[in-house]
Amino acid sequence: MLRILYKVLRTGVVTESPPAIGEAELEKVGIEVKRHIDARFGGSLAIREVDAGSCNGCELEIHALNNPWYDVERFGVHFVASPRHADVLLVTGPVSRHMQAALQRTLAATPEPRYVIAAGSCACDGGEFGVSYASCGAVENVIPVDVKIPGCPPTPLDLLRGILAALGGKDSAADE
Amino acid sequence: MSRFDWLSEYLARMQDEMILVRRGSARELAPAHLLEIDAEDWGRAAQLAASLDYRWAGTWGDHRGEQIVLFACLENEGDYLVLRTVVDTATPVLPSHSPWYPAADRPERHLQDLLGVLFSDHLDDRRWTRHQAWSEASYPLRQDYPLAGQPQDETPPDGDYPFTRVLGSGVYEIPVGPVHAGIIEPGHFRFSAVGEEVLRLEQHLGYVHKGIEKLAQGRDPAGLLRLAARVSGDSTVAHSWAACQALERACGCRVPERAQALRGLLCERERVANHLGDIGAICNDVGFAFAIYQCSRLRELWQRRSAELFGHRFMMDLLVPGGIGVDLDQGAIDTLRHDHARLRRESADLFALLDDQPSLEDRLLNTGRLTAETARRFGCSGYVGKASGQAFDVRSANPYAPYDRTPMETPVLEEGDVMARLQIRAREIDASLEWMDRLLQSLPEGPLQADFRCAAAAEGIGFVEGWRGEIITYVRLDEDGRVARFFPRDPSWHSWPALERIVLGNIVPDFPVCNKSVNGSYSGHDL
Structure with missing residues (x-):
């Protein structure tokens, strides 16, 4: 136990003293997100992630949002296990035809008001996979989408910007 | 020991068994040896290979007008053998490999669903990849x-997939997925349990089938690589590399040494990043949150360096046919060596700590055990195979550049439990760091790309050890140099069925950690 504590203390809080790219921006976007969540969602935004056919690249970056560098929970954003608890569906991948019904049912299980965010190039426009016998292409071909976050995959910061855009914030560079 | 010194025995035994070899070639699908046999002998050739304990490594088919050409890949002592046969498109029936190799079960059902090939004595006639997106009588991979x-x-x-029912007093089913509770890929698991104990697990995959094999057809090499990079996003470098190898061998292109070395560096970086993530996630699945924060912190640092030096956090789309699209200057090499030293220090700290946690031992030791025998029969490679006594690793068993000049030490353990799969990952991180330092010490000079000219009507095969294990990729080009067939065989084809065995006798709440310790790719498998 002492060794764990020692390691924890020696590691420090990486979230507040990051040495690399884009942290000032992360703080800026994050605080903006938090302001909107406080005002409109009672301080907490619940996201249900749905992989509707992705290559798993987007999932890795969505995971990264929870690592100590980004730590999005401090902005009030958290990921939930059921669509019934969710304010936002964050959907990745071109929607495979085999996932079409599952995605529609997930949407139906998400209470309103809700937002749907399409994350990643495939979710935005079908990406490398497009429409075929096996793929419905973009998420909006299957369910209505509020915000799109392009990128292959979008970086964690892109994702946070997209979430802000969904909340109607000013930083909607990703919403094109 | 020289390459293929066992092949003469196989050929002699084939003769004894009256299996006619129509043609053999050491060159056409090099480094694999190609044997053409009759369709009626397809099953007996596998039976013979199984009796000699060759590992079954994959099967794929190629519709060419009146004929469907079928391939099966076997491995023995690090050498690859490719069996090839032909059936009429009108009556595409031949014996199955599945009676002799359980690993062949799902790959053959995939062929049945996509190419309409019928395996006459297959033990399981249910569909596999096909759900409801196309009809039973149509085959997407037909021309x-x-x-x-x-x-x-x-x-x-796909509500009526015929799962095997387990009946008995107190037996109940738990259906899970396709949408899972975590941030992971979709698939369906059907548990039959009594109390907490799992009696049977049956997987139903194919939810992320995106038609990758069909989409590849008609693409140029650059287009093929964009697709290969997205077969499984976490293995983008490894799948790109295997596709490059297949293309380059098909077209007789020699890749410059510096490009080979840099490909190796990128692939090892991918391995380290994913292993770090998995070690953290395995510990997290038994409630040891400390590890996931430490590991995800280290992984993030690692990926930021990839973004800084190579322009992409996952190093996607950097490999090109004939070479590589990035280079390293001396400053970057120094930075990487500094990173390696730092990660070695941190991971030594961390792994010593994980080794010394009674609560982790309690949950990970003896959990989710895969016997060496089962691992062998399912043809498991990567950390799943290596944790269960299967020493095979493409990098050491059949070294391709740059592992031929800079050999890779690969670990093996016997225990076969979740702890062993975690420890193999930790050892592979150490080995990769040490290897990358050796590579950077004598990074060959020279060009980054060879002149890649697309050949017409050519085929080639790639073998790469990705972070999950062995990747086998087959590419055929048509008369215009366009892709006619692309089949990337992810190692997950072999680890998914092993997971069904791994969880037997374990409790339902230990399924997540068993699953994470295997971490099969859905996308790489469903294609």
């Missing part, structure tokens, strides 16, 4: 099937 297919507006859910 006359349009890429667009004939989809309905709404593809119905």
Whole structure:
């Protein structure tokens, strides 16, 4: 136990003293997100992630949002296990035809008001996979989408910007 | 020991068994040895290979007008053998490999669903990859099937897949997925349990089938690589590399040494990043949150360096046919060596700590055990195989550049439990760091790309050890140098069925950690 504590203390809080790219921006976007969540969602935004056919690249970056560098929970954003608890569906991948019904049912299980965010190039426009016998292409071909976050995959910061855009914030560079 | 010194025995035994070898070639699909046999001998050739304990490594088919050409890949002592046969498109029936190799079960059902090949004595006649997006009588990988297919507006859910029912007093089913509770890929697991104990697990995959094999057809090499990079996003470098190898061998292109070395560096970086993530996630699945924060912190640092030096956090789309699209200057090499030293220090700290946690031992030791025998029969490679006594690793068993000049030490353990799969990952991180330092010490000078000229009517095969294990990729080019066939065989084809065995006798709440310790790719498997 002492060794764990020692390691924890020696590691420090990486979230507040990051040495690399884009942290000032992360703080800026994050605080903006938090302001909107406080005002409109009672301080907490619940996201249900749905992989509707992705290559798993987007999932890795969505995971990264929870690592100590980004730590999005401090902005009030958290990921939930059921669509019934969710304010936002964050959907990745071109929607495979085999996932079409599952995605529609997930949407139906998400209470309103809700937002749907399409994350990643495939979710935005079908990406490398497009429409075929096996793929419905973009998420909006299957369910209505509020915000799109392009990128292959979008970086964690892109994702946070997209979430802000969904909340109607000013930083909607990703919403094109 | 020289390469293929066992092949003469196999050929002699084939002769004894009256299996006629129509043609053999050491060159056409090098480094694999190609044997053409008759379709009626397809099953007996596998039976013979199984009796000699060769590992079954994959099967794929290629529709060429009147004929469907079928391939099966076997491995023995690090050498690859490719069996090839031909069936008429009108009557595409031949014996199955599945009676002799359980690993062949799902790959053959995939061929049945996509190419309409019928394996006469297959033990399981259920569909596998096909759900409800195309009909039973149509086969997307046939040449006359349009890429667009004939989809309905709404593809119905696949509600009536005939799962095997376990009956008995107190037996109940737990259906899980396709949408899972975590941030992971979709698939369906059907548990039959009594109390907390799992009696049977049956997987139903194919939810992320995106038609990758069909989409590849007609693409140029650059287009193929964009697709290969997205077969499984976490293995983008490894799948790109295997596709490059296949293309380059098909076209007789020699890749410059510096490019080979840099490909190796990128692939090892991918391995380290994913192993770090998995070690953290395995510990997290038994409630040891400390590890996931430490590991995800280290992984993030690692990926930021990839973004800084190579322009992409996952190093996607950097490999090109004939070479590589990035280079390292001396400053970057120094930075990487500094990173390696730092990660070695941190991981030594961390792994010593994980080794010394009674609560982790309690949950990970003896959990999810895969016997060496089962691992062998399912043809498991990577950390799943290596944790269960299967020493095979493409990098050491059949070293391709740059592992031929800079050999890689690969670990092996016997225990076969979740702890062993975690420890193999930790050892592979150490080995990769040490290897990358050796590589950077004598990074060959020279060009980054060879002149890649697309050959007409050519085929080639790639073998790469990705972070999950062995990747085998087959590419055939048509008369115009366009892709006619692309089949990337992810190692997950072999680890998914092993997971069904791994969880037997374990408790339902230990399934997540068993699953994470295997971490099969859904996308790489469903294609």
